[in-house]
């Protein structure tokens with residue numbers, strides 16, 4: 001492969017990255033909006049008072065499983081697993 005071809009290939013790869021990055025950014029934007037919407041629908045205070053009404057703790061556990069914080073400090077943000085505050089919230093609502 002000649003240098004000019006290599007550069008061309010590199011440019012193509014970079015363009016693809018740029019496109020993918022753009023798509024990712026749009027996805028993140030959508031998720032942020034969705035999070036905001038969900039956050040307004042379900043505040044942690046509402047969820048803790050809803051305990052025993054059914055559904056609430058399941059929704060929380062599901063949200064946590066899907067990778068979102070359910071603890072008040074980071075509610076609705078993505079977690080990388082093992083947030084002790086989320087686990088505390090979960091253990092409280094599932095008792």
Ligand SMILES: [Zn+2]
Pocket residue numbers: 069070071074079083084085086
């Ligand atoms: Zn958390």
